[in-house]
Amino acid sequence: MMTTAVPPAVPGGLPYDDAEMPLALVQGRTRRYVLRIIWTSTAFLVVAGILGLLLRLRQGEVITLGDNFWYAMMTAHGLGAFVAWAGFFLMGVTFWVLMKVGLPIRSFILPEIMYWTMVLGVVGIVLTTLLSGFGGSWVFLYPLPFFSAGQWSDTVTGIFAGSVLLVGVSILAYCAAVLQTCLAPGLKAEKDTLGQRIGLALGFGLLFPSRFRTRRGTIPYPVLPFAVNAVDMFLATLPFAVLLVLNIVQSVNNGFSINVLLAGNLLWAFGHPVVYLLLFPAAAIYYYLIPRYAGRELVAGKAVAVAWLIALTMNVFVWAHHLYMNYPDGANVQQTLGTIMQPTTYALVLPSALSLYSIAATMYRSNFRWNVASKFLVAGIVSWLIAGLQGIINATAVFQDTLHNTLWIVGHFHNMAFLNMGLAIFGAMYAFLPELMGRPWWSERLGSWHLWGTVIGAYGWVACQMIQGLEGAPRRWAVLPDQYLTLTHISLGFLALLVAAQLVFAYNLWTTLRTSPFEDAKAVTVHGGTQP
Amino acid sequence: MGMGIAIGYLTFVALGLIIAFAVLWSTRRGRRDGGQGVAIEKAERAEPWWGVVVLVLLTVLLGITIWQAPWFTENDDPKDVQVKVTGVQFGFLVEPTAVRVGQDVEFNVTSKDVHHAMGLYNPRGQMIMNVEAIPGYTISRSYHFTEPGTYIIRCLEFCGYKHHEMIYPVFQVTA
Structure with a gap:
């Protein structure tokens, strides 16, 4: 049996010491709720992963699929992998981490709304894409949903938009639940007003300790990204919800239409920040777990608080970098937005750069505890650096002549979403599942195989896509031009390794679920991870 | 430009990986001294300066690149030829050809x-220009052709189930 459970807080150490977490709380309703989300989101991963594999096999001309079915699968894969797996998982684990830093869920009404609207929305997306043929891609760039060339009806567009709207409601419920949790009495503000709690949750206590004082020392650092994310995703989801409602209106009233430039802006007002729905909780997981493996507090000061305030304000003012190529003659507003949002997007580099500094400084010359969980986390952090540098390139307007809508972009977001947030998810699974399931992982060796197979397989595949993109390979093409076929075939070899690694993981998980719980093993404590 | 982007990107990735490897390697020493041999306060004090370094690098990049954004590089000077390109599911109307x-x-x-x-x-086979075709709007972009031959136009914005067949294969540039 392996020992990847979360190590206890440093003796006498961390300001947010959770070593004395009551067992009843650990084994209570939050545990069951978070586990339910982990299993559900992992089931979504299986479906989305199979779809992704089929997409690439078709591009490699290994299998044959109908053209519209390929694009319908692409639509389901995009939403399924990004939101239904990674987003949903991280939304659920948010509440576990918050509980462990002393901020348990205060009411399960919002979290349950979050769960069921996500599940219903995902079911609707699967039905409208794979069964009814909606293949407008996950961005369904208006007015494409109403120009299907006979492949799906306006009614299907309306149901698809309604399904995505349910996912949006899930995200809104998550934001409200996180704010309800983060602004709880557990913050122990000296002046217990709502303004004080908001200020503390957003990191003002680090900047102005005399004005925002608590009776618990410093506010736990993981709270900052969670709170910032909740505020920003609330603001970002609303314009997207408006766009979805307008799509539904047009699906029942053909005389109605939307300005295409306005529609693009409403889409990307959500479409970029939704990346942070994944990245910020992943950052919070790093903030929470890395100090425990390093055996010291997170090395962070006021600079990190400033960085998260920059994220709070800039995150909702970056959408137009997705519209750099939309600068029609005479539409100066769009050009001005593009000019403004290159520097605002650059500003978002600061939270990443400072977080990476903090994590590196925390690890530097520490007595770091290496196990499968911590290795997954470190691999994810390195990917954050690698993919973050790609992000700077993508944020630079002049480079879009070469990169926009090429496979470079596809490689980039798989690098960021799968190899950063995805590895954080696997790290969190290895770290948290022992205490969530009440049993240790079955095999350390299989965990290592999972790690290396995932990292090598995914980087090989992503690198192929990025090179193809630099050579001009177009994005979202069911059949790529012949000049790109060799690299597609090479990437399939790496994908096979990636799939094999996930099968190893599935076997390890399945066997773990059939092993004795900690109580029977009589050795491993919930927090300790001691070897029998 | 693709090669330039790749070289610049890989340079910074290499630097980042060297630093990351040094940090990971340092944990071996940390294991020997129990993680006690490093000044945490010093690292905390240095963090704002790291932020300043990043800010300066980004400002330099912004200053170099923002004026090359496509909407800044176009001018009103008369051009030799106007070519109208109209996208329609699933082909391009090009005039003149x-x-x-x-x-x-x-x-x-x-x-x-x-x-x-x-x-x-x-x-x-290298992509030299990428211009969005927006329904109801026109985007004008200029290009000075120096290489004769047959150019290809491919659709780069997803437009429906025959998107990958939306190719205009014979835009001619004659000597």
């Missing part, structure tokens, strides 16, 4: 139905 080497050509790109994009590839 040929230009000569040495001409300044202005492409006026639009769409009749959904979003498309004109990805212009030179005879060696």
